[in-house]
Amino acid sequence: MLEDLFKMVRDRFNDDKTEDTKQESPEIPKDLLFKCPRCQSVFYMDEFEKRRKTCPVCNYHARLTWRERLEITADKDSFEPFDAEMNSKNPIGFPEYENKIKELQDKNGINDAVVTGVCTIRGYRAVLGIMDSNFMMASMGSVVGEKITRAFEYATEHKLPVILFTASGGARMQEGIISLMQMAKTSGAVKRHSDAGGLYITVLTDPTTGGVTASFASLGDIILAEPKILVGFAGRRVIQGTIKQKLPDDFQTAEFLLENGFVDAIVERKAMRKSLSNILRLHNYKKVVDMWQHG
Amino acid sequence: MSELTATQRLEIIREKTRPTVNDYIPLIFNHFTEFHGDRHFGDDGAIMAGIATLNSTPVTVIAQVKGRNLEENKRSNFSMPNPEGYRKALRLAYQAEKFHRPVICLVDTPGAFCGVDAEKRGQGEAIARNIAEFMTLKTPVISVVLGEGGSGGALALAVCDELAMLENALYSVISPRGFASILWKDPSREKEAAELMKITAEDLTRFGVCDKIIAEPVGGAHNDPHLTADNISEYLLDAVERLTKLDIDTLLENRYQKFRKIGEFTE
Numbered sequence: 001m002l003e004d005l006f007k008m009v010r011d012r013f014n015d016d017k018t019e020d021t022k023q024e025s026p027e028i029p030k031d032l033l034f035k036c037p038r039c040q041s042v043f044y045m046d047e048f049e050k051r052r053k054t055c056p057v058c059n060y061h062a063r064l065t066w067r068e069r070l071e072i073t074a075d076k077d078s079f080e081p082f083d084a085e086m087n088s089k090n091p092i093g094f095p096e097y098e099n100k101i102k103e104l105q106d107k108n109g110i111n112d113a114v115v116t117g118v119c120t121i122r123g124y125r126a127v128l129g130i131m132d133s134n135f136m137m138a139s140m141g142s143v144v145g146e147k148i149t150r151a152f153e154y155a156t157e158h159k160l161p162v163i164l165f166t167a168s169g170g171a172r173m174q175e176g177i178i179s180l181m182q183m184a185k186t187s188g189a190v191k192r193h194s195d196a197g198g199l200y201i202t203v204l205t206d207p208t209t210g211g212v213t214a215s216f217a218s219l220g221d222i223i224l225a226e227p228k229i230l231v232g233f234a235g236r237r238v239i240q241g242t243i244k245q246k247l248p249d250d251f252q253t254a255e256f257l258l259e260n261g262f263v264d265a266i267v268e269r270k271a272m273r274k275s276l277s278n279i280l281r282l283h284n285y286k287k288v289v290d291m292w293q294h295g
Numbered sequence: 296m297s298e299l300t301a302t303q304r305l306e307i308i309r310e311k312t313r314p315t316v317n318d319y320i321p322l323i324f325n326h327f328t329e330f331h332g333d334r335h336f337g338d339d340g341a342i343m344a345g346i347a348t349l350n351s352t353p354v355t356v357i358a359q360v361k362g363r364n365l366e367e368n369k370r371s372n373f374s375m376p377n378p379e380g381y382r383k384a385l386r387l388a389y390q391a392e393k394f395h396r397p398v399i400c401l402v403d404t405p406g407a408f409c410g411v412d413a414e415k416r417g418q419g420e421a422i423a424r425n426i427a428e429f430m431t432l433k434t435p436v437i438s439v440v441l442g443e444g445g446s447g448g449a450l451a452l453a454v455c456d457e458l459a460m461l462e463n464a465l466y467s468v469i470s471p472r473g474f475a476s477i478l479w480k481d482p483s484r485e486k487e488a489a490e491l492m493k494i495t496a497e498d499l500t501r502f503g504v505c506d507k508i509i510a511e512p513v514g515g516a517h518n519d520p521h522l523t524a525d526n527i528s529e530y531l532l533d534a535v536e537r538l539t540k541l542d543i544d545t546l547l548e549n550r551y552q553k554f555r556k557i558g559e560f561t562e
Contacts, residue, residue: 038515071474083562087560087562089559091493092493092560093491142560143558145558146558171446171447173477173478176468177466177467177493177494177502178557178558179468180446181502181558183423184426184430184554185557187423187426187430188427188454188551188555189555191431192431192551211468213419213420213423214407214419214423214451215426217419217423218419218422218423219424232419233407233414234410238409239409239414242409242410243410247411251414255482291368
């Protein structure tokens with residue numbers, strides 16, 4: 001089933017040179033207007049889509065589905081997925097958990113909240129992981145933990161860099177303590193990849209929080225972030241409840257993290273592929289495909 | 296071992312007279328010498344760390360401090376560490392590695408502190424760093440959950456070769472109250488959550504998270520702190536002896552696999 005979906009994605013790829021002025025598919029948008037959750041500005045959906053789902057007023061970089069992210073990140077036809085058939089069990093017997101998973105699998109065309117695989121980015125080969133917040137807020141349970149761990153182990157074995165687009169509400173509480181342990185499991189695999197000399201680039205996307213922030217999302221050699229996204233450990237409401245005062249507007253944004261020294265650079269979506277490939281080049285990874293005559 | 300529900304154990308560990316690390320450290324160790332500060336920002340009262348002897352073996356002790364009264368709790372922030380607490384722990388862990396001392400972590404926290412300054416100083420990064428670095432720390436690491444093992448705030452001191460839990464201790468991804476509040480939007484369903492979440496030492500043994508359950512006196516540790524401390528000591532002596540016999544590569548491979556194998560899925 002997933003193979004078909006990847007074919008669909010591939011078919012939708014356009015030539016790289018038109019990356020910034022890509023024609024949108026002629027689908028009628030479900031909603032005509034988009035309201036920015038950051039600055040509350042309202043504008044036409046097609047303008048929002050044309051700008052790759054970024055706000056023309058405040059430059060908030062909105063959430064993407066894994067398909068959309070894959071399409072603007074990996075080279076056409078280059079992505080080979082890992083572990084697409086892995087399914088979560090229900091370790092604590094949480095009511096209705098299996099049904100919820102099944103429903104989200106059907107809706108999103110993925111087995112859980114992360115897609116992992118290997119691809120090329122402007123000709124550079126890399127292990128790629130994309131978390132999708134549409135799947136149970138991209139919380140980390142057994143499947144997310146296992147897929148990310150395997151992705152790092154594969155990269156260690158094949159001496160490949162890892163690029164992860166993170167997004168998560170945190171640990172998946174429906175899996176109880178098992179979800180907490182995924183923080184240790186994934187971080188252990190990141191550490192081994194790092195000790196073997198591998199490069200790991202984290203790209204923080206909206207929203208990256210909780211147990212994912214407190215594990216692999218904070219362990220990149222290089223940590224990039226999209227503008228105006230939410231990143232933090234504790235939930236805003238929890239902190240608000242603790243301090244009983246209004247939080248600053250930029251609290252837990254990419255810009256807040258940059259100011260406090262926890263992000264290497266904020267990179268706009270339209271420049272992401274170039275940034276990533278440039279970093280890969282500067283770490284002496286060699287192009288395996290020389291198909292990017294268009295730069 | 297007693298057959299108590301998670302809710303009953305929750306009540307026992309919330310007992311005001313339940314012993315804390317301030318009681319246990321003098322009973323378990325000798326010559327405890329506390330070292331302060333993370334060398335970057337400050338000293339966190341929620342984590343007490345230093346060196347001591349266990350029987351005659353030098354060890355590094357890293358402990359989360361529950362206060363027994365308001366005064367103590369103000370100093371230890373109700374055992375909710377800030378990033379500098381985790382960074383102090385990591386500094387002491389590196390020191391232990393350098394001087395070949397086993398590390399003993401005593402876990403007792405509702406969770407890492409949630410606040411504006413904790414975020415500014417990178418609470419997530421501090422926890423992540425500890426988790427990753429403890430995974431490859433070249434000396435034995437033993438963690439004992441004394442009461443509450445709350446989420447990432449506990450895990451930052453619980454990436455170890457062996458995890459032991461006191462009989463009534465609980466270790467969970469989020470507090471039962473938080474679980475009820477987030478999943479059911481109803482914090483008053485705390486008890487129901489505690490039962491569902493599978494957070495007792497027995498549950499965690501079944502999941503392969505807990506390696507050893509340390510017995511408490513009937514009714515809970517507060518009924519006989521000395522006996523409880525003796526039980527902890529007995530376990531630690533045995534564990535240190537066992538783990539120091541392993542060569543470092545085996546120790547680290549076992550530690551990696553301990554966490555690597557946790558996860559429940561089909562494919």
